[in-house]
Structure formats: structure tokens, C-alpha cells
Amino acid sequence: MNQMPFLRNLNARMDRILIQIIQRGVTDKGMPAWEGALSPSDIGKMADFILSKTEKN
Numbered sequence: 001m002n003q004m005p006f007l008r009n010l011n012a013r014m015d016r017i018l019i020q021i022i023q024r025g026v027t028d029k030g031m032p033a034w035e036g037a038l039s040p041s042d043i044g045k046m047a048d049f050i051l052s053k054t055e056k057n
């Protein structure tokens with residue numbers, strides 16, 4: 001892992017990406033944006049929940 005710096009902190013980076021997807025949605029594909037509809041705390045919990053379901057976690 002130390003030889004591959006781009007693989008460091010993958011979970012934290014995935015978490016940030018998931019938070020952005022949930023906040024902004026994928027509006028051109030039909031997913032609504034959730035910023036404002038869910039609290040920042042709930043958005044963070046949703047991201048953690050999704051991450052907890054990934055096989056590498």
C-alpha cells in the first residue's frame with residue numbers, strides 16, 4: 001500500500017465522493033439532489049451506510 005500512494009485513504013475518498021453524489025444527485029439520469037432535503041449529518045450517514053455495503057470495506 002505504501003508503494004501505491006494513489007491507493008491511500010480509499011475509504012475516506014470514497015466517502016467524500018458518495019457525499020457529493022448524494023448532495024448533487026445525478027440529475028441528468030434521474031437521481032434527485034438531496035442537499036437541503038436531508039441534513040448534512042443524515043447525508044454523511046447515508047454515505048457511510050453505502051460504503052459499509054461494499055465488499056472491500
Ligand code: HEM
Pocket residue numbers: 018021022026029030031032034046047050
Ligand atoms: C437518499 C437516497 C439516495 C441515495 C443515498 C442515493 C445514492 C446514490 C449513489 C451513491 C449513486 C451512485 C452509484 C454508483 O456510482 O454506482 C446513485 C446513483 C443513482 N441514483 Fe441515487 N440515491 C438516492 C435516491 C435516489 C432516488 C430517489 C432516485 C430516483 C428517483 C435515484 C436514482 C439514481 C440513479 C438513476 C442513479 C444512477 C445514475 C447513473 O446512471 O450514473 N437515487 N444514487
